[in-house]
Amino acid sequence: MPNSIVIRNDDVLLSSTAQYDNxxxxxxxxxxxTQLSSRLxxxxxxxxxxxxxxxxxxxxxxxxxxxxRMRPQLHGKVHIDYGKLSKQEVIEDLTQAMEWFEAAxxxxxMKWYTPWGATQPHLHEAAESLRMTAxxxxxxxxxKGRYGVIQAIKEGRPLSFFHDREIIMHWWNGVDVERLxxxxxxxxxxxxxxxx
Numbered sequence: 001m002p003n004s005i006v007i008r009n010d011d012v013l014l015s016s017t018a019q020y021d022n023x024x025x026x027x028x029x030x031x032x033x034t035q036l037s038s039r040l041x042x043x044x045x046x047x048x049x050x051x052x053x054x055x056x057x058x059x060x061x062x063x064x065x066x067x068x069r070m071r072p073q074l075h076g077k078v079h080i081d082y083g084k085l086s087k088q089e090v091i092e093d094l095t096q097a098m099e100w101f102e103a104a105x106x107x108x109x110m111k112w113y114t115p116w117g118a119t120q121p122h123l124h125e126a127a128e129s130l131r132m133t134a135x136x137x138x139x140x141x142x143x144k145g146r147y148g149v150i151q152a153i154k155e156g157r158p159l160s161f162f163h164d165r166e167i168i169m170h171w172w173n174g175v176d177v178e179r180l181x182x183x184x185x186x187x188x189x190x191x192x193x194x195x196x
Contacts, residue, residue: 004041005187006166007034007180008140010113012044012061012072013054013171014079023172024057030171031060033180035069037187039163044171045075045113048097048104058104065105074101074109074132083118090126098130111135140168143179150179159190 009030013023027044034042044061051058064070076082077097082090094112102108112127117137127134141162142148149167167183169176 003039003160003163005037005039005162005164006041006043008043008045008113008166008168009171010045010075010115010168011079011170011172012046012051012075013057014047014050024054024060026177027057027171028060030169030177030180031064031070033177033184036184037191039187039191040184042070043111043166044070044072046072046101046109047075047077047079047115048100049078062105072101072105072109073111073113074098075113076115079115081116081118082114082123083120087122087126090123091129094126094130094132098132137168140166142168143176143183149183153183153186159187 007030009027013027031042031044034040042064046061061070061072065072074094074097077093077100082093085093098108108131110132112130112132112134114123114134114136119134119136119138124134143150145151149162152161169180171177
């Protein structure tokens with residue numbers, strides 16, 4: 001979709017995040033924020049073994065995916081540094097993850113968002129052999145930092161600056177969620193003023 005902005009939401013949902021009062025509700029809040037603007041596309045990066053500890057989240061993602069309000073992609077089978085594995089081990093791990101993903105969501109993932117932004121050449125080769133594209137963090141925009149979304153807005157960049165970009169966040173990071181809320185409201189207000 002032209003002028004769309006991908007919100008790449010990593011680590012959905014890790015069992016280690018059960019420390020939060022209600023991990024599923026926090027994740028759901030992020031998704032609801034992405035629905036404030038028609039320009040935002042929510043792309044949860046799924047860790048297939050981990051998310052199974054949250055069956056209500058799996059069901060929710062299935063429903064939102066079928067309704068075309070969410071576009072999950074793969075983060076891995078487990079949340080490990082895949083760069084430490086051999087190419088064959090990566091292929092075996094991703095094959096299992098892809099099988100679960102396709103059974104759960106009804107399509108094969110096209111993107112593999114590598115955990116910790118791993119970018120070794122054999123990871124890209126493994127993904128390509130499985131008809132996926134490995135994506136690290138080198139070309140993503142963050143909400144925070146010197147070159148992040150919030151700083152760009154403070155410097156006067158127009159919202160159109162973010163069109164066709166991918167913004168990375170972690171649903172469990174409260175500051176990322178606050179920044180997403182701010183950004184989504186700006187987009188919503190901009191759309192309302194444009195449509196009048």
